[in-house]
Amino acid sequence: MNSEELPQSPWPQDMQINVEECWSPLTFLLFVRSAWHLDIDSVPRLDSEPDPGTSRRPADLDVDAAVQRWLAEWRRAWTHFDAADPAIHLPDEETRHLLDTLTDEQLWAATSTSTWPSDFWNSGIDDEAYGMWRTTMPAPLGALPENRVIPALVTAWQGGLTTIIQLPYLGFFAQRINREHLVVSRTTRNDPEMLAQALTLEA
Known part of the structure; x- marks a missing residue:
């Protein structure tokens, strides 16, 4: 504009x-929170709950772990709007520990700069229902x-x-x-x- x-x-x-x-990384995670009935009060409630369609959280879902993962991906999604930092930093103590102890796959999950939600959420989400909700925004x-x-x-x-x-x-x-x-x-x-x-x- x-x-x-x-x-x-x-x-x-x-x-x-x-x-x-209706930026997808954020709206998708909000849809997941509603459709899977995740108890996350630190993020504001919605003006109206979306129609989940056929969305259902997996029967074997570890809900506490899912909440923590949701919060981590929510924080990561917001980094898309961070101001660019041109400085180059050496790994801090926590990062060095991750490099020494995690597998490549685990390290990517822990440190990825991708702001898009992971494939973890794809099972149990009705993409058509989510798409319909986005069209209302x-x-x-x-x-x-x-x-x-x-x-x-x-x-x-x-x-x-x-x-x-x-x-x-x-x-x-x-x-x-x-x-x-x-x-x-x-x-x-x-x-x-x-x-x-x-x-x-x-x-």
């Missing part, structure tokens, strides 16, 4: 804001909520904002996770007053 897409708009000519309405074409808060958006962009990440969280939610990225709930993004308030947040 940029100023060229809005003729006669008050946007600065070079202004660009990306909007991630984008705003209608021509009805972008950001168009209603352009002054606040311009100010936030001038302060370094480049990306708005929408998630289907319940009620008002807004968090500036770093200088470039703002996370909002779908409710927040679709309410001009809430969205303008969210755009004032600083990292």
